[in-house]
Amino acid sequence: MNIEEFLSEDFIWLNEPVKSQLDVFEKVSAKCQDKGFVSEEFLEKIKEREKVFPTGLQLDGYGVAIPHTDPECVNKQFIAVFTPEEDVSFKRMDDSTAEVKVKIIFVLGLNQPHSQLAMLQELMVLLQDKEAVENLRKTTDKKQMIEYLSDLSKQKQR
Amino acid sequence: MNTKKKVLVACGTGIATSTVVVERVERLIKENGINAEVEQIKISEAKGKQEGADLIVSTTMLPTTYNIPTIIATGYISGINAEQLDEKILSELR
Numbered sequence: 233m234n235i236e237e238f239l240s241e242d243f244i245w246l247n248e249p250v251k252s253q254l255d256v257f258e259k260v261s262a263k264c265q266d267k268g269f270v271s272e273e274f275l276e277k278i279k280e281r282e283k284v285f286p287t288g289l290q291l292d293g294y295g296v297a298i299p300h301t302d303p304e305c306v307n308k309q310f311i312a313v314f315t316p317e318e319d320v321s322f323k324r325m326d327d328s329t330a331e332v333k334v335k336i337i338f339v340l341g342l343n344q345p346h347s348q349l350a351m352l353q354e355l356m357v358l359l360q361d362k363e364a365v366e367n368l369r370k371t372t373d374k375k376q377m378i379e380y381l382s383d384l385s386k387q388k389q390r
Numbered sequence: 391m392n393t394k395k396k397v398l399v400a401c402g403t404g405i406a407t408s409t410v411v412v413e414r415v416e417r418l419i420k421e422n423g424i425n426a427e428v429e430q431i432k433i434s435e436a437k438g439k440q441e442g443a444d445l446i447v448s449t450t451m452l453p454t455t456y457n458i459p460t461i462i463a464t465g466y467i468s469g470i471n472a473e474q475l476d477e478k479i480l481s482e483l484r
Contacts, residue, residue: 325407
């Protein structure tokens with residue numbers, strides 16, 4: 233499975249005005265719950281998990297976040313893509329006392345442990361590509377975002 | 391004596407980042423001919439599983455202390471200093 237199969241226009245927010253990571257979680261959870269992809273505990277679980285084990289990643293001069301939580305509250309797998317109008321603060325995965333300003337957030341709705349390796353590797357390689365992240369950040373059209381992510385993941389496979 | 395070593399690879403939920411790191415560590419072990427096995431866990435399970443294991447490799451911060459060596463491997467996710475992490479892990483297992 234590659235990234236494309238986890239994406240849907242329903243779960244993409246572009247240049248969205250938000251004040252904090254909580255706004256991000258609330259928007260994504262509400263939509264995913266509405267579409268039946270997550271249980272009603274998802275919001276609380278993802279907030280809790282982010283507090284204990286944050287998911288902000290400091291890369292070379294920019295930040296991204298990959299929030300995710302227990303498989304039990306995910307009914308159907310998905311990846312939500314969220315670009316905030318202005319960078320949002322996340323705590324760092326490797327140091328929860330430090331913060332990172334993130335440009336793009338991928339909420340990972342996964343429920344099968346030990347799998348999705350190919351997709352996760354594609355995603356990690358993609359996040360490490362500064363130019364790609366900049367381009368994703370600038371994308372204003374949902375369809376284009378999906379095409380762009382699929383193209384990138386295909387390039388990375390080669 | 392070349393006894394088989396055991397590496398615990400952990401992340402917060404045992405579902406996303408540790409999956410990527412398990413693959414990387416398994417490849418590292420194989421390529422360097424090291425006699426070791428890898429188990430993917432949630433970091434909350436590490437305390438109970440450390441006995442019989444030789445090393446904990448975690449993508450998240452450690453919530454407590456352990457009796458065996460630990461390595462924070464967020465670099466495998468961010469790509470920053472990933473080669474240095476390879477060396478650190480190898481030196482623990484050799």
